[in-house]
Amino acid sequence: MADTPESPSGRDYRETVFLPETPFPMRGGLPQKEPLILEQWGDLYGKLRAQRQSESAPLYVLHDGPPYANGDIHIGHALNKTLKDFVVRSRFLLGYDVDYVPGWDCHGLPIEWKIEEEFRSKGRRKDEVSKDEFRSACRAYAGKYIDLQRDQFLRLGIVGDFANRYATMDFKSEAAIVAEFHKFKNSGQLYRGSKPVMWSPVERTALADAEIEYHDHVSPTIWVKFPVIAASDDHDDDLLAFRNPTPSIVIWTTTPWTIPANRAISYGPEIAYGLYEVTAMETGLEFEPWAAPGDRLIVADKLAEEVFKAAKIASWTRLSDLNPSGLECAHPLAALDPGYGFSVPLLSGDHVTDDAGTGFVHTAPGHGADDFEVWKAHGHHEVPDTVDPDGAYYPGVPLFAGLKVLETEGKKTGKFGPANGAVMEKLIEAKNLLARGRLEHSYPHSWRSKAPVIFRNTPQWFIRMDEPLKSGDTLRETALQAIDDTAFHPAGGKNRIRSMVEGRPDWLVSRQRAWGTPLAMFIDKQTGQPLHDAEVDARIVAAIAEGGADVWFTAPDADFLGQHDPARYEKVEDILDVWFDSGSTHAFTLDPRLPENGYAGNLPAHWPADLYLEGSDQHRGWFQSSLLEGCGTRGRAPFKAVLTHGFTLDENGEKMSKSKGNTTDPLTIIKESGADILRLWVALVDYSDDQRIGKQILQTTVDAYRKLRNTVRYLLGALSDFDEAERVAYADMPPLEKFILHRLWELDGQVRSAYETYRFQDVVRPVLEFCSGDLSALYFDIRKDSLYCDRPDAIRRRAARTVMHEVFVRLTAWLAPLTPFTMEEAWTTLYPDAGTNCGRVIPQTPDAWRNAEEAARWASVQSVLEVVNDALEAARREKTIGGALDAWPTVTGPAGSFAAFDGLDAAEVFRTSGAELVDSDQGGSDAISVAVNLADYPKCARSWRRVPDVGSDADYPELSARDADAVRAWDATH
CATH class of the missing domain: 1.10.730.20 (Isoleucyl-tRNA Synthetase; Domain 1)
Incomplete structure (x- = not known):
């Protein structure tokens, strides 16, 4: 065909040619068109649910992992919520009634920190603000961003029960969280213990693992001598003869400030140790070394040369083997203050290696998990408290009282204070510092304040992992079984979370903060045990449901205690770990949501959820806290399947950072190109791995979108005025039409299977290939002449239009979850009165269309x-x-x-x-x-x-x- 047919007679035959006609434009104009489609949809989710419930469709539940209510959405939010929307829309497309309630996490450190900053900017410290005022400011802040993010998610095309959205700060949510906590309290799984935990002096609170990130940090390193003062009878008399001079065990540490908290030295029972004598020091040094000829040092044989090099020791003699078992040492600061006059025992520990250091581990049970465990394992119960919540030594710490480990105020906030230097100076004075240096290594920091954290012994509330439940299994065993019973997408997620649960310590659930759900319970001052009284618990939960968690901090104790004497009980004002909050969300979203509880409509229960879907970091976060909460209260996980996605990087594969200027703002993409472009990018990437985004990648996405749009546009033009009377029976189809119908049959199976197993890339890529290959390059090109020039009742033209109609109704269904705006526009162009495209199910594809012979023919x-x-x-x-x-x-x-x-x-x-x-x-x-x-x-x-x-x-x-x-x-x- 040409643009201007030639005619010797002068007649213009263009009017007789059946050229495609459609109002569906070539250019999408999505930024302008999508908001109009959103208006037309109205309460799309409500309409879809009503439609499916009228059809008695099976229920499918996706439980929303709550994003945090602070700031505009970022590209990670967009990826996550779009994937969830793919699940919701595709399940509607497959004929399910889909329950999806969007939610928000509201409590915890990020908002608390932001509000502290706001008060500081007004010249007010946190401790100068009442708890009521502070919590009210946090609540208002979270509410503002819930509304903002909700609107941004809606603009992205997300469908869900936003009318009944949940938030962990809702009164009924806080009450439900407290009720879940009470189940652990009353089952005996809860206990108060004193353990070293990750502590942020800057934020004055314990931190969960998920609130920690690791950054490179330069620490001072020291090699310290602990003089041997006693040995057990098992040792040879030779060792006792070494008192002149006294041998010393050498330890190495990157935290000099923990030396005042030292109570033991750990050694490895399988490590070979030796007693060495210094025979000569290096010469020509710019400083006087702290070792001298004649010094006798005990170190691991494998590390001896490395230790002596650090101490500038030029030569040495190995005097004998040495078994550290039964030795006792003096504290290296004992000569300076009688407060350090206790003996330091040698303890066997499997955590000790001879890979680095000296083969001995300085053990401060108040400042390290391994230190604490080995100390307790050898029968010691008293754990010294040396550092206060502000990161300073307590007044009773000899030599160092009041010195800061970390600065918590002013320009040096988050920097290490004078403690490290002071300890090293005192070790030099006591003649027990052997060497020092500096080491760049990965060090834990608070995710929010970016300041270093410390291990600090504090009284906290824990949930036991290894005490038998009513079932007879421990929480750890129950959780591991639940993991085995869960389907993971991708499958590797199972091993990842399993290894975490196998090795995790007891669940730390208390935090010393202001903004959160309280551990709403009373402690008997005489026994130190929580009060177990169902009526007291019921009054607490009812009061919080009516007035929110604030009532716990403001109401008199007597309001809750009833007949119990308030003077006998201590009210716990710690708040729950936010992971306990979000881990409990299944309890108030998957259980019945009834009108009397403030919900619009009587929505059925469906527990456990069919799917949880979040980023891979949630194996240690929300997935795990939900798993433990469900297993601890109900004996199984609150999910049947878990889907994880990776993180979004820039085009070079680097982590996005505002300071680098390499971020991609989803709101900008929507404003400039439309939500369907962003959604198509999500569909095209392998979400199970880290994915990349940037201008060039988005341009590739735009190109793919044009292929889809042009395909749909051509179909609409070719189907102008299509009438069912034109339809041709399969038996009367030409071979080419039978081949295209066979391809539809093939694709239909692939698309259904891919949606069932959440492989969205395996929907869009085969469909794109079908559009560009089978349709544009083959079918449309061959049938163009017939469509344009055959008479309307010609069997070939009718067959082509019949097949194109079958293609259109499937393409617009298959792609509806991925690019819903474009497919809605296309569907309503052809069927303006047929209702929303989003409400359709995939048309049944006749098995008779399967035609291997035609497939083989057309391949040839x-x-x-x-x-x-x-x-x-x-x-x-x-x-x-x-x-x-x-x-x-x-x-x-x-x-x-x-x-x-x-x-x-x-x-x-x-x-x-x-x-x-x-x-x-x-x-x-x-x-x-x-x-x-x-x-x-x-x-x-x-x-x-x-x-x-x-x-x-x-x-x-x-x-x-x-x-x-x-x-x-x-x-x-x-």
Whole structure:
């Protein structure tokens, strides 16, 4: 076809050509169009649920992992919420009734820290603000960002029960969280213990593992001598003779400030140790070393040379093997203050290695998890408290009282204070510092304040991992079984969370903060045990449900205690770890949500959820806290399956950072290109791994979108005025139509399977390939002539329009979850009165369309077509022909090469005016050859084909017979 048909008679045949017509524009204009579609949808989620419930559809539940209510959404939010929307929309598409309640996490450190900053900017310290005022400011802040993020999620096209959204700060949510906590309290799984925990002096609170991030940090390193003062009877008398001079055990540490808290030295029972004597020191040094000839030092043999090098020892003699068991040492500061006059025992510990250091581990049970465990394992119960909540030594710490480990105020906030330097100076004075240096290593920091944290012994509340539950299994065992019973997407997530649960310590659930759900319970001052009284618990929960968690801090104790004497009980004002909050969300979103509880509608319970979906970091966060909460209160996980996605990086694979300027703002993408572009990017990436985004990648996404849009636009144009009366039965279809229907049958199975198993990339990529390959490059190109020039009642044209309709109704369904705005626009263009495209289910695809023979035929045809197309393109470049319709190629190949063309018109397949297929009976090459000959016939003024029957109809001498027949029919109706 040409833009302007030639006609010797002067007639313009363009009006007789059935060119595609559609109001569906080539350019999407998505930023302007999508908000209009959102308005048309209205309460789309409510409509979809009502429709599915009227159909008695099976229920599917996706439980929303709550984003944190602070700030605009970022690209990670967009990825996560879009993936969830793919799940929700695809399950509606598959015929389910989908329960999805968006939620928000509101409590905890990030908001508390932000509000502290706001008060500091006004010259007010946190301790100068009442708890009521502070919590009220936190609540208002969270509420502001819930509303903001909700609107941004809606603009992204997210469908969910936003009318009944949940938030952990809602009164009914806080009450439910407290009720869940009471279940642990009353089951005996809760206990108060004194353990070293990650502590942020800057924020004055314990931190969960998920609130810690690691950054490179330069620490001072010291090698310290602990003089041996006693040995057990098992040792040779030789060791006791070494008192002149006294041998010293050498330890190495990167935290000099913990030396005042030292109570033991740990050694490895499988490590070989030796007693060494210094014989000479290095010379020509700029300082006086702290070792001297004659000193006797005990270290691991494997590390001796490294230790002596650090101490500038030039030569030494190994005197004997040494077994550290039963030795006792003096504290290295004992000579300076009697407060350090206690003995320091040697303790066997499996955590000790000879990979680095000295083979001995300085053990401060108040400042390290391994230190604490080995100390307790050897029967010691008293754990010294040396550092206060502000990161300073307590007044009773000899030599160092009041000195700061970390600065918590002013310009140096988060920097190490004078404690390290002071300890090293005192060790020098006591003549027990052997060497010092500096080490750059990975060090824990608070995710929010970015300040270093310390291990600090504090009284906290824990949930036991290894005490038997009513079932007889421990919480750890129950959780591990629940993991085995859960489907993971990708499967590797199972091993990741399993290893974490296998090795995790007891669950630390208390925090010393202001903004959160309280550990709403009373402690008996005489026994130190929580009060177990169902009526007291019920009053607490009811009061919080009515007035929020604030009531716990403001109401008199007597309001809750009833007949109990308030003077006997201590009110716990710690708040719950925010992971306990979010881990409890299943309890108030998956259980019944009834009108009397403030919900619009009576929504059914469905516990456990079918799916939890979050980033891979949630194996140690929300997935794990939900798992432990569900297993501790209900004996199993609150989910049947877990899906995880990776993190979004920039185009170079680097972590996004505002300071680097390499962030991609989803709101900017939506404003400039539209939400469907962002959604299509999500569909195209492998979400199970880290994915990349940037301008170039988004341009590739835009190109893919254009292919989809142009395909749909062509279908809409070709289907203009399509009438069901045109439909052709499958049995009457030409071979090409049967092949396309076979491809639809294939794709239908692939799409359904991919949606069922959350493989969205395996939906969009095969559909894109189908659009660009089977449709645009083959089917549309071959059938263009028939669509434009055949008379409307021609079987070939009717068959083509029938198949294109089948393609259209499936493409708009298959892609509806991924690019819902575009598919809605396309569907309503063809069916303006048929309701939303989002409410459809995938049309059933007849099994009769499966046609392996046609698939094999067209695979062979296309291999020949590729060779012919290459030859035609070469002829065009050489100007032998102007276009394919000028050609009448002769295609030659070995016998049997063209069996697939039986029943086909080769010229129609090649898009030429004619074609000859020749079987070569000569031996030799198996290759197919093409001779591009000119079509030596008159050109049809309507279709531009050069065929022998041009002029065969006397009424239309410039047309081919086919075109003359079509124009005669057209003239009769116009």
